[in-house]
Amino acid sequence: MILEKKRSDLVTMILFSMVVLSMPIWLNPLGANYPDLLQKFAIFGIFAIGYNILFGLTGYLSFGHAIFLGVGSYTAVWSFKLLSMNVIPAVISSVILAGIVAAFVGFVSLRRSGIYFSILTLAFAQMFYNLAYSVLTPITNGETGLQLALEDPRVIDRLFSTAGEGLPSTELFGLSMSGYSGFYFCAVMLIVAFYVSLKIFNSPFGLKLKAIKSNQHRMKYTGYNTRPYLLTAFIISGMFAGLAGALMAVTDPLAGAERMQWTASGEVVLMTILGGVGTLYGPLLGVVIIKYLENIFSAVNEAVLQTFFDFLPSWLQDTMVVIVSPFVGEGWHLTLGLMFMGIVIFLPGGITEGFQKMKKRFFTKENSESSNQEGK
Template identity: 70%
Template structure:
């Protein structure tokens, strides 16, 4: 019997296909299973899909090549601004906005990557952070005619929207909403659009990781110095990875603008860059599924735990005596509501200490545990039968 064809990393194409189908099924059924943990509403699901895509792109650079960028939020902001300008000038269809956002982010990544990749390690990280902060400050000051400064860029009824004007469907009265050939990108339709883009982005990332190009990126991460000594020019590969990663970030920025047609400089802030780093490390850098899981965990903490105010906590602990109830609310309030960052910090610290490979390492350990127990039970059965 012929063996199943394998990819560059020794995994069969059939297993990759099964993995992709399971991932797609989990994403598309998210409104069902996420409602069990109180996260089934569209806004949160949209953020999970968008930031999951952002983290997948960042993982192509950091997880595969080992280059840690602290400035990826610059591409997220550029994608958002480009998408909003596409809505203002062309029309509210999200497809042109997504296309132009990716192209603009690619050009921006080429310029930044060409300079930053002349250095490696912490110097590369500081350079990307500097470029991101420059972009953030420019969006607030010098580029105000393009970005509208601290007010942010929005779509107005008076905008030209040329394609809609040519088609005779331009509305100059009501506030326009984004759409996909007439289907408004709000609520669950907006989530499913983001979900489909996430699945496509996941598939492309899988193909990159399994390709000879992905193998070369992993070799660069393993020992770039040795590759340079052999005369191999690694820079085109790292620059390509940087551009692809920037395009993913620009795409995520376009999706943010598609679900909420607004672009602000805060999306370029260093905190947004740090957030995607946390997502990738928390889920498992260098893995396919890890960044998506990390994005889901952080967005869940941000949107669910932050909603636990004192009133909600009082209702949760109403079964306690009044004195103990107040004490429990005071203690719990440190970790939820405005203190949700503390909970996230504790979780992140525990994972880094006990699971350096992130959530995916924990999943692999559980799988090994079950395999060992299953193997032990088979051995015992064989011994008894003998």
């Protein structure tokens, strides 16, 4: 039984890795196979997977995860500035620091549950965001954002080579982290993150988290102290967010405070919900859909719409352009908001639930038909 489980995990992981690593190939027909977008898929994928460990498993709705994303980004850029352009120290230090910050925020916030937890995390998000703009300017460089500079020390790099001309780029032992190599690095991280998430979902720990979601009181009556489990989940998801933030800095070495705004946390909630809360693949699905649509919708302008509706008679073409244009380009957020509301209203379990419902409908139909026949 255990062996079987292990084998099925292995199969899942192999399939998942193949799907992720071959993304540049199978996304080709969709026109989404350029590295910039692929990197976003992987990075936000990690963010959403991590968020899902907290929100999906325990049901605690946090608006503070952008903090850890921001902390990850800042740490990574500082690591590039002070230590080395190599991404390994940047990623490791980001994850650790994000974990520490998450431990602090989580320790305080998790003393309350439900809506109070949400508001506490919201308060923390605003606090960190405001501080990043004001007092912490020496660390965050305020509104300009933290950037690399020529005079940065880069201690470890200097041990091996002298400073070259121009700004160095991020690298992994000489392999530049831009374009496809950047994507593959993010993809490998995504696979690692997915593996961790898979293990958590199938572990007794994951089961306890689910129990907390379904009935925390009963869980407490059976003698479990739920808070350590919640805190662990919070820290893990914070570390995932830190990793995502670090990877953002790896693919584009600058960090700004707007990454920490609470509405940025809202975005990850959205992705998680759209795909399916508490499911293993749902958040990833949500990320791919949202980032892909964002990419398409925000690039569309009126001229593009004109050609798109070219097949219609000209009066209808113009009306269609007028109707559709508020929803594309700058108006992408409007579409996003509407989509989000639609999902929460009609399909709270996200797209994954939609699939399951459809599947169930077809299966139950067959079953009832067969039972009817037996009855005759």
